[in-house]
Amino acid sequence: MSLTNSTWVIDENENRANKLVASLCFIGEHAKVATATDVQESALHHVETVFLGALTGHDHETLIKSQPETPFILIGETLRPLLSLANVIGILAEPFAYAPTTELLRDCQEYKRHLPNLTNSKNEKRFDGLIGATSEIEHIRFLIQQVAKTNANVLILGESGTGKEVVARNIHLLSNRNSGPFIPVNCGAIPGDLLESELFGHEKGAFTGAISTRKGRFEMAQGGTLFLDEIGDMPSQMQVKLLRVLQERVYERVGGGKPIKADVRIIAATHRNLETMIEEDAFREDLYYRLNVFPIENPSLRERKNDVPLLLQELIKRNVAVGGANVKFTERALDSLKEHGWPGNVRELSNLVERMQIMFPEKVVDVSDLPKKYQHIDVEEYIPEYPEEILERQALNDIFSEGFGEFEENDSDAFDTPLDTSQPAVLPAEGIELKSYLAELEVCLIEQALERNENVVARAAEVLGVRRTTLVEKMKKYNLNN
Ligand SMILES: Nc1ncnc2c1ncn2[C@@H]1O[C@H](COP(=O)(O)OP(=O)(O)OP(=O)(O)O)[C@@H](O)[C@H]1O
Secondary structure (H helix, E strand, O other): OOOOOEEEEEOOOHHHHHHHHHHHHHOOOEEEEOOHHHHHHOOOOOEEEEEEOOOOOOOHHHHHHOOOOOOEEEEOHHHHHHHHOOOEEEEEOOOOOHHHHHHHHHHHHHHHHOOHHHHHHHHHHHOOOOOOOOHHHHHHHHHHHHHHOOOOOEEEEOOOOOOHHHHHHHHHHHOOOOOOOEEEEEOOOOOHHHHHHHHHEEOOOOOOOOOOOEEOHHHHOOOOEEEEEOHHHOOHHHHHHHHHHHHHOEEOOEOOOOOEEOOOEEEEEEOOOHHHHHHOOOOOHHHHHHHOOEEEEOOOHHHHHHHHHHHHHHHHHHHHHOOOOOOEEOHHHHHHHHOOOOOOHHHHHHHHHHHHHHHOOOOEEOHHHOOHHHOOOOOOOOOOOOOHHHHHHHHHHHHHHHHHHHHHHHOOOOOOOOOHHHOOOOOOOOOOOHHHHHHHHHHHHHHHHHHHOOOOHHHHHHHHOOOHHHHHHHHHHOOOOO
């Protein structure tokens, strides 16, 4: 329960009011007796809960409605009809027992915590790059806010690409160390024998190659936050050394004897299961408990798939800001993306967005434009139908610009059919009906292409040198069912 925010008891049944204040104080609440006039005259931002009992000269309903951001608890059954008001959380009757009192106080806290204007606007602005509106990400924001104010070590768990570093940066940003540095170290990317000097620094000549004295990441993070990413990949001899620093808060540079005081907040992260690693003797249990003071479990993207559209929008915006092209997604393309499993989480989504921005600049992306593995819903593909004259012009172009010459040279059997079209270049003396002649020729070539390619339209389109959708149109036009 809150110790800083206060709880007010407004009840003209003085005896009952005093009993309630006493029992609230007993459970650690800062409770005091107040009056209806106090409510009318204050903004009540600092008031967590108001207990409301008997009143004379004031209307209960008007009073409750005048403070919509404040949760009220009614005292005594006679006020039950007021339960229908949204900010009335419940009724408490004498004797004021521990269980119902604490439950109601907790509900009031929740009412305040989820107040739309607090969670969505004021707080959001203070978070940097942590996008999402689902309850899963709201919970992460809540944990960040709670732990940021303290100096506790934090362990961020979660699959790769879920934004563990984003969370760590936000803890730093909201902490009172935010004027100090945020120093990340990827423990998995630095070879074991270099990690010690990387973390603690070294004195000149401490080892071959130590040509000058160098500060380590701990020293660089002094007064700020050290983010130990991929802590599960830290070699065991380094785990011992890190544990010592966490316990004693001092360390020495490699090759140096002078102890340096560590004023550093530690945030560690891993995608590994440290408890299993402990069982396998791959991670020290004592270090685990030192680091795991406050665990934060980042949800995977598939656990918060309703955030996909919002994230997508944000990732597009970020790329546009650095010169990328804009791109839009149809509603059903978004639905399809929501069905994806996202093993690479937000990082995978970010890569997909970049790919789509390159492939479809300033266009709208539909399900069929997505790479195959992201197509999770069946949609009927739109095949445009064009006016007759355009199709005829295209047919003529196809035939005269690329068609015949090559066909004759490369495949002398191509026109070995009963149709007159086997000698297309020779104009009979009596002339021809060009339109139907060309149509027959087209049908003949399409049929051959389909036959040679076991009726696979995509392959037939390839040998005819047209797009698959064009061939499908022509087959529809000539009523050719394969
Ligand atoms: N909630 C989020 N909102 C916006 N961007 C996010 C979010 N989560 C992750 N990202 C983006 O996804 C990418 C991966 O995030 P980050 O590096 O923090 O993940 P990680 O969990 O630390 O990954 P790894 O375990 O591989 O180190 C970054 O570009 C980051 O900006």
